[in-house]
Amino acid sequence: MYLEKIEKTVSETTEFDVAFKKWLLKLDKIEEVINTSDVIKQHKFIIKESIKSAKHMLSDEQEIVISKMKNTGSSAWSKLQEFLTSTHTVEISLEGEVKKLPLPVVRNMAYSEEQYVRKTAYFAELKSYEKIENSSAAALNGIKGEVITLSKLRGYSSPLDMTLQNSRMDRETLEAMLEAIKEYLPYFRDYLKKKAELLGHKSLKLPFYDLFAPIGKVDMKFTYDEARKFIVENFKTFSDELASFADRAFEENWIDAEPREGKRGGAFCYNLHPIRESRILANFDGSFSNVTTIAHELGHAYHGNCLMDETFLNSNYPMPIAETASIFCETLIVDAALKIANREEKIAILENSLQSSTQTIVDIYSRFLFEDEVFRRREDHSLSVDEFKEIMLDAQRKAYGDALDEKYMHPYMWVNKPHYYYADANYYNFPTPLVNYLLRDLLRNIKRGKLSLQRNTRNCFH
Amino acid sequence: MRWSLENLYTSFDSREFLEDNNKVLALIDELKEWSRENFKSLENAKEKIEFFLGKINELSSLIYKIAAYSELSLSVDAKTQRHLCILKRLKKLFQKQQNLM
Known part of the structure; x- marks a missing residue:
């Protein structure tokens, strides 16, 4: 009631x-x-x-009309896309058995240890999109068209200009970030070529279906208490304050770590400014990857803690800095684990880290290029399915270069990523490479002793 | 290995939860009326901004607390349809609230 x-x-x-x-x-x-x-x-x-x-606000009447028309415009298109992908099934034949599986299950096969599974899943996934490609293209045309119309009405020079202002980022910063990405792309390509070699691809080009293939194996196992000890002790190498904050989170039951029926999967952190605490959800199974997940979420909690003395309105932060403290804390734990890992485990941990950086630098760069080109063409006309596919392939070529096998790319990434369909968040996640760079720089300076640890801990995330 | 949400609310039926819901309604009504009256003129700008910021901080914080309790409760008990219903509504409500300011 x-x-x-x-x-x-x-x-x-x-x-x-x-x-x-x-x-x-x-x-x-x-x-x-x-x-x-x-x-x-x-x-x-x-x-x-x-x-x-x-x-950039219009008259009261116009704002009301826009808000009502969005319900039947971009919001309706987003709901359609969400419905299409959440109910989408993929027909796949594995070991002689034909099954119809939900899209996320098939996409997760990209992490399988068996190349046959990864490759079969990739082809089955691509084939399945033919059923929904026209509807997804209509949704994307509708949403991007509305964004262009509204950004013009509100007096922004482009959807990118609007996005930058909403993200509190200057265009110069974005341009510097894109230049830095381009400069470092060859290093990522070297890594991908090496991975292709290790997986037996003689061309030294990685097919899209092997991007997430596991290399090496981590056998480290932790009890929950051991995970707590490992995290707290290693946070201490950075700062006592961070360590005692993490210990408090364990001690005062801020973490729901036990997997059980009815509990959602994955992990998240909820900062509770009104009670000056946080809560973390995780599904702890004792693996090293789970320990890094808890460390990552504790980073979010620490970020929230640094803002507890601010008013509620002042505690809100934008996309470019949302992942800073979390990735920072996760990196502390990964670095600590590398010191005690055996050779095989070290390879797995480092490869995992490279895999993740490739996503946040190279793939996000390709998404940026894709969206930018879509906006450019959408100004002129509605795009066909073939155009969307061609733009995606071109973006992947520019980002991954000769490290990705031309024969096995992914022309449908615009169908499965929900971010393209958020009318209020364009160029989704585009500042992530900047965050990555800032964190690496911060850690480098700390290791070189250029930053005093105790004094700067809180300031880093404030 | 399970969290405690008692520092937020003890249950959806608790007095505090119901009181906070009522406070949200009252604050929204108060702010609507106040803004119609006070944003007509540019006088006493300092006092008006101070008052508005204070009320918006209070309102946003309350809505956030209610939404957080609902979302956290649901995330470990997905079968509770009642929670799901509350969450869906509150998510909508909270998204609106986050856009304030």
């Missing part, structure tokens, strides 16, 4: 949100007002950001 009332009433909050921002825009001497009050000074950043966003 209460929730129904809130649900109905909350849709009306847009009224005072928009009213406030537009009213701020009318104030002549906002700097003077800000400087007369400690409370306002404390919120200076978001006040200025609100004024900036108000400049």
Whole structure:
């Protein structure tokens, strides 16, 4: 009953949100007002950001019409795509048995230890998309078309310009990041070629279906208590504060680690600013990979903890920095494990790390190129399935270069990644390479003693 | 190896949970009325911004707390349809709230 009332009433909050921002825009001497009050000074950043966003707001009536039309426009297209992919099944023949399996199950076969499984799954997946490609293309055309229309109406020079402003990132920063990626692509390609060689591909070109193939094996096993000890002790090598924070999370039952029926899979961290705590969900099975997952989530929790003394509004942070503390903490644990691992385990851990960096640098670069080209062409016309496929292949060629086997690429990545279908989050995850770079740089400086650990721990994530 | 959510709420039927839901409704009504009246003129800007920021911080924090409890409860008990229903609504509600400011 209460929730129904809130649900109905909350849709009306847009009224005072928009009213406030537009009213701020009318104030002549906002700097003077800000400087007369400690409370306002404390919120200076978001006040200025609100004024900036108000400049792109349309009239009240137009905003209401847009918000209603989006329900039957981009939101409806997103729901259609979600329905198509979540109910999509793939017909696959493995060891003489033909099965119809859900898409995520078949995509997960990319991590199989057997090449035959990885390759069969890849072909079955590609074939299956023919059933939904036209509907997905219609959805993507509808969504990207709406984004272009709205970004123009709101006075942005392009959807990218709008995305950068929403992500609090300057165009110069983006351009520097893209230049740095291009400069380092050859190193990633060397790694992929080596992987191709290890997997027996004589051409030294990796087929898409082997990108996630496991190399080496990690036999390390941990009890939950051992995982706690390993994490806390190794966090201590960075800072006592981080270590005692992690220990507190274990001690005060902030972590739900036990896999059980009815519990969702994967892992996440929920920072609870209103009670100055966090909660972490994980499904701990004793593997080393699970230990790094808990360390990663504890990083998110620590990030939240660094912001507990801020007001609720000031504790919100944008996409470019969301993964900083988590990847940082995960890296501390990976580095520690490398010191005690045997040769086979070291190879597996390092390869896993390279695999993940390839995704966050090379693949995200290909996604950026794809989306940019889609926006460019969508200005002119609705794209056909073949055009989407051609743009995706071209983006993969530019990102992976000669390290990816031309015969086995993935022309349908725009169908299975839900991010392309979020009308309010374009170029999804594009700042991740920057985060990766900043973290590596931070760790390098810490190791070289250029940064004092104790003094800078909190500042790093503040 | 299981978490405790008691520092948020003891249950969906607890007095605190119901009270916070009511507070959200009351705050939204108050802010709607207040903004219609006060954003007409540019006078007393300092006082108005201070008041609005204070109320929005309070409202966002309450909605976040309710949404967090619902989502965390559901994530370890997916079979509870009641939770699922609450979550779906709150997710929508919270997304709206996050866009404030």
